[in-house]
Every structure is written in structure tokens, then in C-alpha cells.
Amino acid sequence: MQIKTMAEYAANGETPEILFWVGCAGSFDQRAQKITKAFATILDKVGVRFAILGKEESCTGDPARRAGNEFIFQMMAQNNIAVLNGYEVKKIVTACPHCFNTLRNEYPELGGQYEVIHHTTYLQQLIDEGKVRMKEAGAFKGRKITYHDSCYLGRSNNIYEAPRKVLEALDAELVEMKRCRSNGLCCGAGGAQMFKEEEKGTTRINFERGKEAVETGAAVIASNCPFCMTMLTDGVKEQGKEDSVQVLDIAELIAQQIA
Amino acid sequence: MHIIQELLFVIAFGVAVYLFYRKARQIRQNILLGRDVQLNDEPAARWRNLLLLAFGQKKMFRNPLVAVLHFFVYAGFVIINVEILEIILDGIVGKHRLFAPLLGGLYPVLIGCFEILAALVLIGCAIFLVRRNIVKVKRLNQHELDGWPRSDANYILITEIVLMLLFLTMNTADQALQQHGHEHYINTGAFWVTGPFVSLFSGLSDGTLIAIERTCWWLHILGILAFLNYLPYSKHLHIILAFPNAYYADLRPKGKMENMPAVQKEVQLMLQPELAADAPAGDIPKFGAKDVPDLTWKNILDAYSCTECGRCTAACPANITGKKLSPRKIMMDTRDRAEAIGEQIAKTGSFTEDGKTLLRDHITEEELRACTSCGACVQECPVSINPLHIIMQLRRHLVMEETSAPQEWNMMFSNIENNMAPWKMSPDDRDKWAVEMNG
CATH class of the missing domain: 1.10.1060.10 (Alpha-helical ferredoxin)
Structure with a gap:
């Protein structure tokens, strides 16, 4: 596989179909790197001409903004917009709902106007177009999968159906948690909580969510966000179910089963 | 005698409206203490929110049972206001059931509907009292409600129950007087809810019945005027402000945070100092x-x-x-x-x-x-x-x-500033995963 950067495309006078915005978690977090690789594998297999920004990508500024530090956010945002506009980027796909929300909703008024798509929506489009096809005897056929709505894809941007449609393509049995869709319970990472110790309480938010997910009896918890991934993995561990319940990103599920 | 009643009513009504106006103006001033934001774009979407969320109570129906009960109380409140209009006009001109001759056969139907609503309001409020005080639904019994907020909620429900009982008792006495052929109490026929209860009152004298009817009438309308003036001090103000609040609701995706143009500009000047020459020096803004x-x-x-x-x-x-x-x-x-x-x-x-x-x-x-x-x-x-x-x-x-x-956040800030990522990672490693895949 040859993953090229925007700079490499530009040097050859070419334009990719999409920019894959990897995000900090997808770039640096060991667990999330697997999601990044899974999604890149799918794109490569389908033959989508995609680019990454590579070393030119920076944090979107989401955690700084939500912690209250607008200066850092503006620095990141304006730098990123300068880079993106410099390459005349039109279409961005990202596997992180926080990056997705910031790029889609917060960059336009700062001068960064792009078509921004979350990877679950993009996968749904590829499936609908027949470009992604699943193996005949899929490993998840008939198995119970539950889906965790991330706040920044769900409530923040009203995307509830696309990820579920992607899961349907696996022929799995989708079981919902009691709190799902617009009623979904947060994993506990948003609002920059990922980067600090939780405030004092009776339990941790990811323990509460992990318990709820495990109680569905699902063998797989499907997530769409690298931060939810970390939180839910710990939540499942707390339930002592790390051997029987897997937490997998939707891209990983598809990458495993793509024909 | 009649003229005194009319005078007293007009005074009570005037005082109540004036006091309410004064407090409402105060609240408006308090609201306008806030900084200005423009929330007048997309009027079509805003009217839609007003109709669906405020009038239609769309979000209440996320819990259908409570929503239906609340809808009864709400519909009762809105629709019974038509009856209150008649009561107010009766009070001012000293007539009784002013609308009855105008509406003819429709009048008892209308009052019948009001009575059904009144009964539903009564049942709804009773169930709400039980949910708060006996079943002790968690969200209605949390810490921040200790003291006044909890009492406030109970006062509202009890007041509504009392007002409905007064309204229904008044109608019952009225019908008994009609049956006695009292000339002031024009014949409207039996009302739907209170009709069967008239026999309870049939043994009473005209004088007693008039006393009951008048007392209920006065307590009902004075109660409503008092309740009007209680609203601005109470959480119950939502019956009015829910409507403008739905209209002015933020229409942008929930994930979008409000921009800070002052910071945007400052960072712009920092990143592109060549713009600074043209930029007028502004006041130092407040952040947050x-x-x-x-x-x-x-x-x-x-x-x-x-x-x-x-x-x-x-x-x-x-x-x-x-x-x-x-x-x-x-x-x-x-x-x-x-x-x-x-x-x-x-x-x-x-x-x-x-x-x-x-x-x-x-x-x-x-x-x-x-x-x-x-x-x-x-x-x-x-x-x-x-x-x-x-x-x-x-x-x-x-x-x-x-x-x-928190210290961890300060580290996160400095990591983003120095390494372009919230963790202490080298920016050179950002595409390491891709290098690994490229083999």
C-alpha cells in the first residue's frame, strides 16, 4: 500500500478524491492507530484516491476549546485552515467525531469551508454504491453487536442511522442499549475529560456505560470514536469481560469482513 | 350591592394586572442584563420550534405517560382561559354567564368541555403530587430542590387543584339555583361533569346556594389573579416563557460552540503580523x-x-x-x-x-x-x-x-501548542502509522 500525503499529490500536480483527516488519537494512540489502519485498508481496497496531511496535520483544537482555552483553539484552527485552503481541499473524511464536529461546524466561520464526512457515513455510502461488499459467510453473522452512539456524532450532529446501516451489512443481530440514539449515555471522554482525572463521584462514567453495554449480552461493542474506544475498553475491563466482549470500531469490523 | 361587587372586582383586577406588569417589566430588565446576541435569523425554523416544542410539547412525549398528563394540565390551562374571559367580563359588567344567551345550545357544550378539562387538570395535578411526594421520582427529589423549590412545586399543584374544585363547585351551585328557578341564574341545562352532583345541593336554600356560588366565584377569580402574580416568583413562569424560549432556541448543530471573534482576531494578528498595521487597537475584551x-x-x-x-x-x-x-x-x-x-x-x-x-x-x-x-x-x-x-x-x-x-489540562494545552497534539508526542511521528503501512 502506498499512502500519500497532500504534499506528494500536489508535487505531482494531482488532486485526491478525499483528504483522510486522521486526528491526534488516530495518529498517536496505539489502539486508535489500528482504526486508522483499518480505514486506510478499506479505502485502498476500494480504490479511493485519498491523501493524508501527514506531518502537516495538527490538533483541530477541540479539547482546548472545550476546556475553555479559546486561544489555543484559534491557533490550531487558523493554522489548519491555512494548510487546508493552501491545498484547496474540498472533501474531508475523518474517523474521529470530535475532529468531524470541529471541521464541519466550527471551521466555516473561521474561513474553512469543506464537505466534511464522518467515516461511518462514508462507509455507508461505499456500501450503498456497492463498492464495499462483505464476505459471504461473515464472522459476525447472527452474532449480537451493540452500538454506542458517540455524543459528537449523535446528539451534536444528529447522525444515528448511517453507523447502524453499516452494521446491518454484517448480518449481525443489532441489540440496542437502553440509552441509545439521542438518549445515548456519554462514554465520559468529551469536553476535554479525556485529558484529566474524573471529578469525584460514586462511579466513573465509562464504568456505567461499560456495564450497560455488557448487559446487552453482545459479543461486540461497536464504536465510532477513538475516545469512546478507550473509555469503553476500560469499562468492559471493569466488568471483567475483556475476554468475551470486544470493543471494535465500525471501520475495523468492516475491514475484517470486506470481500 | 351589585355595583359594589363590580367595583371591587374592577379594583382587584386592575391591581393584579398592574402588579404583574410591574414584575414582568423587572424580569425583562433582568433578562436584558445579558449581552446581546442576534437570534432572529430563519424565522420559519423558529416558528416551527415554537409550534412543535412549545405548543406541541414535542419533547415531553419522550415520556408519553407524563406527557399526556402534562398535556391535560396545559390544555386545561389554555382553554379554561376562555371561561376566565367570561368570568372577567361578568365581573366588570355585573352580569351572570354573559356568553350563555349569545351561544345558546352551544354554551352548555362549551362549559361541559371546560369541566372535563378541569377534572383532567385535577387528576393530573393529583398524580403529579403523588409522583413528587409519595413515589418520590428521583429527578423531582434531588438536592438542589431542597427548601423553596420543593415547596414551590407543591404550592403550584395544590393551587391548581383548589382552583379547579372552586370552578366545579361554583357550577354545581349554579345549576341548583337554575333548578330552583332563580331569575339571575339563567337556565343553561345540566353541565357534563357537575350535572350529576347537583342533587347534593338540592336541599339547600337559595341564600346558601348563592353564598356558595358567589364565594366560589370570588375565590376562583381572586385565586387566578393571585396565581398570576405568583408566577414571576415561581418556576411556574415556564407557562409563559416556554414560548419565546422555543422561538429563540439555538438553531445550529448542538456540537457547535460559540465563536469568540475577539480571540479570533488577536490570534490572526499574531499569525499574520503584517495585518496589525491596519488593525485599530480595540478595548481589551472580557473572556467568558x-x-x-x-x-x-x-x-x-x-x-x-x-x-x-x-x-x-x-x-x-x-x-x-x-x-x-x-x-x-x-x-x-x-x-x-x-x-x-x-x-x-x-x-x-x-x-x-x-x-x-x-x-x-x-x-x-x-x-x-x-x-x-x-x-x-x-x-x-x-x-x-x-x-x-x-x-x-x-x-x-x-x-x-x-x-x-487542572494541571492535566495545562499540560494538554502546552502539548497542543508545542506538539500540535494533546499528548506529549513528537509531531514527526504523526504519520508513523502510514510509514509502517507503506512498508
Whole structure:
């Protein structure tokens, strides 16, 4: 596989179909790197001409903004917009709902106007177009999968159906948690909580969510966000179910089963 | 005798309306303490929200059983107002059942409908009292409701029950007098709900019946006028403010945070110093919110629209897991503080520092730091309140004005600034995964 950067495309006078915005978690977090690789594998297999920004990508500024530090956010945002506009980027796909929300909703008024798509929506489009096809005897056929709505894809941007449609393509049995869709319970990472110790309480938010997910009896918890991934993995561990319940990103599920 | 009754009524009515107007103007001033934001775009979408969320109570139906009961109480409140119009006109002109001759056969049908609604309001309020005080539904019994808020809720429900009982008793006595052929009490025929109860009163003399009917009439209308003046001091104000609040609801995706143009500009000048020559030096802006006047007027309208139902708090992941944060408390604190500032202005003519602020005196850092910005509170609120917006503005003040942040956040900030990532990772490793895949 040859993953090229925007700079490499530009040097050859070419334009990719999409920019894959990897995000900090997808770039640096060991667990999330697997999601990044899974999604890149799918794109490569389908033959989508995609680019990454590579070393030119920076944090979107989401955690700084939500912690209250607008200066850092503006620095990141304006730098990123300068880079993106410099390459005349039109279409961005990202596997992180926080990056997705910031790029889609917060960059336009700062001068960064792009078509921004979350990877679950993009996968749904590829499936609908027949470009992604699943193996005949899929490993998840008939198995119970539950889906965790991330706040920044769900409530923040009203995307509830696309990820579920992607899961349907696996022929799995989708079981919902009691709190799902617009009623979904947060994993506990948003609002920059990922980067600090939780405030004092009776339990941790990811323990509460992990318990709820495990109680569905699902063998797989499907997530769409690298931060939810970390939180839910710990939540499942707390339930002592790390051997029987897997937490997998939707891209990983598809990458495993793509024909 | 009649003329005295009419006079007394007009005076009572006038005083009630004047007092309400005065308090309403005060609340309007308190709301306008907030900074200005333009919320007049997309009128079509705003009218849609007003119709669906306020009139249609769309979000209430996330819990259908409670929604139906609440709808009875709400419909009863709105529709019985038509009857109150008749009562007020009767009171002013000294007539009895002014609309009866005008509407003819339709009149008992109309009153019948009002009576059914009154009965439903009564049942609804009774069930709500049970939910609060006997079943003790969690969200209706949390800490921040201790004291006045809990009493307020019970007073409202009890008042509504009493008002409905007065209305129904009045109609029963009225029909008994009609049957006695009393000339003042024009014959309307039996009403649907109270009709069967008339026999209870049939043994009473005309004098007693008139006393019952008049007492109920007076207590009912005086009760309503008193209740009108209770509203502005109570969480029950939502019956009015839910409507403008739905209209002015934020229409942007919930994930979008409010931009700070002053910071945007400053960073722009830092990144492109060549622009600085043309830029006029502005005042040093305030960052975020420390007190109520730093919030937007919509935030304060939100606070006055809150009926403390606690759907936000019941859905808040921080609250569910025992943290101090309760979005409902954020709204209650904001209203309390707006009231305190408003009182000071009413007394002294202007607002001067009183040594207190919304931040810390009402809302602690611990509460603010527990928020995951998940948006569940915004999603759940039936009357379009946004507690998250207030939380985020207070966080901005903490970090940008006081550099008050947990140590881990300060590390995150410096990591982003230096390494372009919230972790201490080398920017050179950002595409390491791709290098690995490229082999």
C-alpha cells in the first residue's frame, strides 16, 4: 500500500478524491492507530484516491476549546485552515467525531469551508454504491453487536442511522442499549475529560456505560470514536469481560469482513 | 350591592394586572442584563420550534405517560382561559354567564368541555403530587430542590387543584339555583361533569346556594389573579416563557460552540503580523463569563423559563455517576443571581460589585469541570434551555481570565501548542502509522 500525503499529490500536480483527516488519537494512540489502519485498508481496497496531511496535520483544537482555552483553539484552527485552503481541499473524511464536529461546524466561520464526512457515513455510502461488499459467510453473522452512539456524532450532529446501516451489512443481530440514539449515555471522554482525572463521584462514567453495554449480552461493542474506544475498553475491563466482549470500531469490523 | 361587587372586582383586577406588569417589566430588565446576541435569523425554523416544542410539547412525549398528563394540565390551562374571559367580563359588567344567551345550545357544550378539562387538570395535578411526594421520582427529589423549590412545586399543584374544585363547585351551585328557578341564574341545562352532583345541593336554600356560588366565584377569580402574580416568583413562569424560549432556541448543530471573534482576531494578528498595521487597537475584551451580565440574554431567558423538571439532570452523565454537576442547578443559580442583581438595580439604580458572582458564589469549579459537553441536557430540555452554553462560558472565564485549570489540562494545552497534539508526542511521528503501512 502506498499512502500519500497532500504534499506528494500536489508535487505531482494531482488532486485526491478525499483528504483522510486522521486526528491526534488516530495518529498517536496505539489502539486508535489500528482504526486508522483499518480505514486506510478499506479505502485502498476500494480504490479511493485519498491523501493524508501527514506531518502537516495538527490538533483541530477541540479539547482546548472545550476546556475553555479559546486561544489555543484559534491557533490550531487558523493554522489548519491555512494548510487546508493552501491545498484547496474540498472533501474531508475523518474517523474521529470530535475532529468531524470541529471541521464541519466550527471551521466555516473561521474561513474553512469543506464537505466534511464522518467515516461511518462514508462507509455507508461505499456500501450503498456497492463498492464495499462483505464476505459471504461473515464472522459476525447472527452474532449480537451493540452500538454506542458517540455524543459528537449523535446528539451534536444528529447522525444515528448511517453507523447502524453499516452494521446491518454484517448480518449481525443489532441489540440496542437502553440509552441509545439521542438518549445515548456519554462514554465520559468529551469536553476535554479525556485529558484529566474524573471529578469525584460514586462511579466513573465509562464504568456505567461499560456495564450497560455488557448487559446487552453482545459479543461486540461497536464504536465510532477513538475516545469512546478507550473509555469503553476500560469499562468492559471493569466488568471483567475483556475476554468475551470486544470493543471494535465500525471501520475495523468492516475491514475484517470486506470481500 | 351589585355595583359594589363590580367595583371591587374592577379594583382587584386592575391591581393584579398592574402588579404583574410591574414584575414582568423587572424580569425583562433582568433578562436584558445579558449581552446581546442576534437570534432572529430563519424565522420559519423558529416558528416551527415554537409550534412543535412549545405548543406541541414535542419533547415531553419522550415520556408519553407524563406527557399526556402534562398535556391535560396545559390544555386545561389554555382553554379554561376562555371561561376566565367570561368570568372577567361578568365581573366588570355585573352580569351572570354573559356568553350563555349569545351561544345558546352551544354554551352548555362549551362549559361541559371546560369541566372535563378541569377534572383532567385535577387528576393530573393529583398524580403529579403523588409522583413528587409519595413515589418520590428521583429527578423531582434531588438536592438542589431542597427548601423553596420543593415547596414551590407543591404550592403550584395544590393551587391548581383548589382552583379547579372552586370552578366545579361554583357550577354545581349554579345549576341548583337554575333548578330552583332563580331569575339571575339563567337556565343553561345540566353541565357534563357537575350535572350529576347537583342533587347534593338540592336541599339547600337559595341564600346558601348563592353564598356558595358567589364565594366560589370570588375565590376562583381572586385565586387566578393571585396565581398570576405568583408566577414571576415561581418556576411556574415556564407557562409563559416556554414560548419565546422555543422561538429563540439555538438553531445550529448542538456540537457547535460559540465563536469568540475577539480571540479570533488577536490570534490572526499574531499569525499574520503584517495585518496589525491596519488593525485599530480595540478595548481589551472580557473572556467568558464570571457573572450573569457576562452571559447572553438568551441564557438568562433560559433561566427564567426553567421549571426545574430535572430532565437535564436525569440525563447528565456526570450527575448520574454522582458528580456535583447538575444542569438544572446551573439554571436555578443563574436565575437566583439575575434576581439578586435585578433587586440591587431596583434599589440603587445601577449594578455595582456586591462581592458576589455567579461563578463560585453559586456555581463551583468542581461542577463546571465535571461536564463532558455531551449535550444530553440540551437534548432533553422540553423548553429549549441550553445549560451547556453557560457552563462553557464559565469555563472560558476560568481558563482565560484566571488561568485556573487542572494541571492535566495545562499540560494538554502546552502539548497542543508545542506538539500540535494533546499528548506529549513528537509531531514527526504523526504519520508513523502510514510509514509502517507503506512498508
